[in-house]
Amino acid sequence: MYKIPSLGGFLESILVGGKLTVNVSKSTIVENIFKNFYDLINASSSFTNKIYPAFPEGFNIDDKADYPVFILESARLNEEQFTFGKSYVDGTIVFDIYTSDAKTCDEYTSDAKDKIETDKYTLATLGLKMVFLDSNDKEVVQRGKINVHHMTLRWRFRFYYDKTSAY
Amino acid sequence: MISIQINGINETTQFLRGLSRNMRKEISQEFEQFMFDVRKSAKLRAPRDTGELAQSIIVEKMSPQSWVLLVQSPYGVYQEQGFKPHWIHSSQIIQSQKLKGSNFFFVSKHTPFVQPALEHNLSRLSQRMENATNKAIRKSRGKK
Numbered sequence: 001m002y003k004i005p006s007l008g009g010f011l012e013s014i015l016v017g018g019k020l021t022v023n024v025s026k027s028t029i030v031e032n033i034f035k036n037f038y039d040l041i042n043a044s045s046s047f048t049n050k051i052y053p054a055f056p057e058g059f060n061i062d063d064k065a066d067y068p069v070f071i072l073e074s075a076r077l078n079e080e081q082f083t084f085g086k087s088y089v090d091g092t093i094v095f096d097i098y099t100s101d102a103k104t105c106d107e108y109t110s111d112a113k114d115k116i117e118t119d120k121y122t123l124a125t126l127g128l129k130m131v132f133l134d135s136n137d138k139e140v141v142q143r144g145k146i147n148v149h150h151m152t153l154r155w156r157f158r159f160y161y162d163k164t165s166a167y
Numbered sequence: 168m169i170s171i172q173i174n175g176i177n178e179t180t181q182f183l184r185g186l187s188r189n190m191r192k193e194i195s196q197e198f199e200q201f202m203f204d205v206r207k208s209a210k211l212r213a214p215r216d217t218g219e220l221a222q223s224i225i226v227e228k229m230s231p232q233s234w235v236l237l238v239q240s241p242y243g244v245y246q247e248q249g250f251k252p253h254w255i256h257s258s259q260i261i262q263s264q265k266l267k268g269s270n271f272f273f274v275s276k277h278t279p280f281v282q283p284a285l286e287h288n289l290s291r292l293s294q295r296m297e298n299a300t301n302k303a304i305r306k307s308r309g310k311k
Contacts, residue, residue: 061215078196092200096207137204139287141211150211152204 024127026161029089033075033157036126037093037116041072044115046108062144067100068108075157088160092134097151102140105149109136112153123157130158185307190300195232197299201292202226202234208284209236214246224281238281249277 024032034053041047051070060066077091095112099105113133116123123131134156141148206226213221223240238244252275 061211076200078192137291139208139211141208148211152207 022126024159029077029159030074032126033091033093033128033159034072036123036128037075037095037155038072040119040122041070041095041112041115044111046111061148062146064100064146067098067146067148068104069098070108071096071098086160086162088158091157091159093155093157095153095155097149097153099149100146102147102149105138105151109151109153116155127159128157129160130156132156181309182307186303189303189306191232193299193303193306194296197295198232199228199234201288201295202236205236205281205284205288208287209238209280212278212280212284214278214280220246236281246277247279247281250274 022028022032022035024036038051042049042051047070050068051072053074054071055061055069059069073094073096075091075093077089079087079089097105097108097112099108113136116131116133120131123129132155134154135152136154137152139150141150203226206224209224210221213224215221220238220240220243223238223243225237225239227235227237229235238247252273254271254273256271
C-alpha cells in the first residue's frame with residue numbers, strides 16, 4: 001500500500017490499496033461513486049482486478065474457467081429536496097458476484113459486505129452517508145455442465161449537496 | 168363539562184398529503200428495480216452462442232408507472248415457448264462459433280429464460296413492496 005508520510009492519520013485512512021479514493025461532488029457524482037466503491041472492493045485481495053462494469057469481452061458464460069467474475073454497476077440516483085438550500089440524492093449501487101460453486105460465492109459475498117461495512121467511515125468522509133446493505137439475493141442457474149451461483153448485493157447511500165438556485 | 172382537545176391535525180394532514188406522493192414514488196422505484204433484476208436473471212438464463220439473444224433483452228419505461236421487458240431477438244419467442252424439432256442450414260446463423268463448419272444441423276431443444284427469471288424474482292416481490300411501503304410511510308412522517 002502506497003502511503004504519503006507527511007499526510008498524517010486522516011488522509012492515510014482514505015488511501016486504499018494504493019489508490020486514493022475521490023471526494024464525491026455534484027458534478028462528478030456518478031463516476032466518483034462508482035470509483036469509490038470500485039477502489040474499496042478492489043482493495044480486497046479476493047477481488048483485485050476482477051471487477052468489471054459489465055461482462056468482460058471474450059467472457060464465456062458456459063466455461064467454468066472464466067469464473068469468478070464480479071460486476072459493479074453504475075449508481076442509480078434519485079434526487080430529493082432536503083431543505084430550501086440543500087438537496088440530497090438517495091442512490092443504490094449493485095455488485096454482482098458470479099461463481100461456479102456455492103461456497104466461494106458465499107465467501108466473496110462476505111468479503112465484499114465486510115469491506116464496505118468496515119470502510120463506511122471512509123465513504124462518509126468522501127461525502128457518501130448512510131451507506132448500508134439494502135439487500136442480497138442469490139440465485140442458482142444451471143448452464144450446460146455448470147451451475148452458476150449469482151449473488152446480487154445492493155447498497156444504499158445518501159449524498160447531500162447545495163442546490164443550484166434558479167429564478 | 169367535558170373538554171376534548173385534539174392535537175396534531177396539521178401533522179396528520181401533512182402526513183396524508185405526503186403519503187400518496189411518497190407511496191407512488193417508492194413503489195415506482197421498487198418496480199423499476201424489480202424489472203432490472205428480472206432482466207438480469209433472464210440474461211443469465213438465456214441460451215448463448217453468439218450472445219445476440221441475451222443482448223436483446225431490454226427494459227423500457229412506457230409511462231411513469233409502467234415498464235416492459237422486451238426480447239428483441241426474433242428467435243427469443245421460440246426459445247421461450249418451444250418449437251417443432253427441425254433442420255437448419257448454417258447460412259441461417261452467420262456468427263455461430265459452435266456450429267462453424269457444419270452445413271445442416273438439427274435443433275430440437277428450447278430453453279425458457281423469461282418465465283423462470285420472473286418466477287425467481289416474483290417470490291421476493293411482496294417483501295420488496297413491503298419495504299417500499301414502509302419507506303414511504305417513514306418519509307411521510309418526516310423521518311428521512
